Amino acid sequence: MGESPVDDWSAVPQALRTGAALPPCWEPLFGPFREGTIDDLVVVGQVGQSLDGRIATIGGRLEYINGAEGIAHLHRLRAVVDAVVIGIGTAMCDDPQLTVRHVAGPNPARVVIDPRGKLAADARLLADDGARRVVVTTRGAGAALPPGVERVALPDPDGGRLDPAAILAGLAAVGFRRILIEGGADTLSGFLAAGCLDRLHVVIAPIILGSGRPSCTLPAIADAEDALRPRVRTVPLGDEVLFDCDLSAQRRVVGQAKKSR
Ligand SMILES: NC(=O)c1ccc[n+]([C@@H]2O[C@H](COP(=O)([O-])OP(=O)(O)OC[C@H]3O[C@@H](n4cnc5c(N)ncnc54)[C@H](OP(=O)(O)O)[C@@H]3O)[C@@H](O)[C@H]2O)c1
Incomplete structure (x- = not known):
């Protein structure tokens, strides 16, 4: 595909929020964030991984996987969404800030999925810096949260996992429409x-990590013919490559459905 887009970035986060046109070089990558195709939500996953499909060393942190341009892309994603979501595993392992620091743009709300109330009160993502902070938990997990931190409490799924659609519906109910699932x-x-x-935005760094945490853990399929084959655009990000995968064909309706598809 074309060149790595670098110009006029600072106009993009505001233009997406007001419905203004994007600078043309950013339209292919960030135009799809303008509005959902299936319902009124836009939900984007991201993963930064090595050539051998790892997102972290066995015990290590994520920041050495991607280089400067891959990290700048992640921060652009944060700057255009209402909320960035991580699991409690990442919150405990990396203690991330989840702010926008490498590009221009506003900080999103920070959301952690913590069904059993394990998040430490001094976690950096809970810092009171003006961004909304939200913990998604089960109704039974009653750990007190620091002042100003919101709770989205979902019905306990009886020892099973929370349905991601229920998590999205809970986040939509508190006002979030563009949502980044950052990992792990x-x-x-x-x-x-x-x-x-x-x-799904997959940024592949030109490194081979060896044993480490895999980028995805999905159910097995019987045959390669059954593989998910999304429409994909590739965008070079320095010596890394972004695969921008369109998953709308298999997206479930979660929010307000579009009248026609
Ligand atoms: N390279 C990258 O792009 C990237 C990005 C982010 C993170 N990471 C790396 O990823 C690693 C952590 O990933 P991880 O897979 O171990 O953990 P994770 O995905 O961050 O968190 C998993 C935990 O979150 C909770 N959770 C998430 N979804 C849930 C659901 N639908 N229902 C109920 N609970 C849910 C569960 O908590 P309970 O255990 O309490 O049930 C689950 O065990 C770290 O090494 C981090 O550095 C890499």
């Missing part, structure tokens, strides 16, 4: 397997 593997895989992503 367990969380992202759940949304992918449940048909709850409109798009």
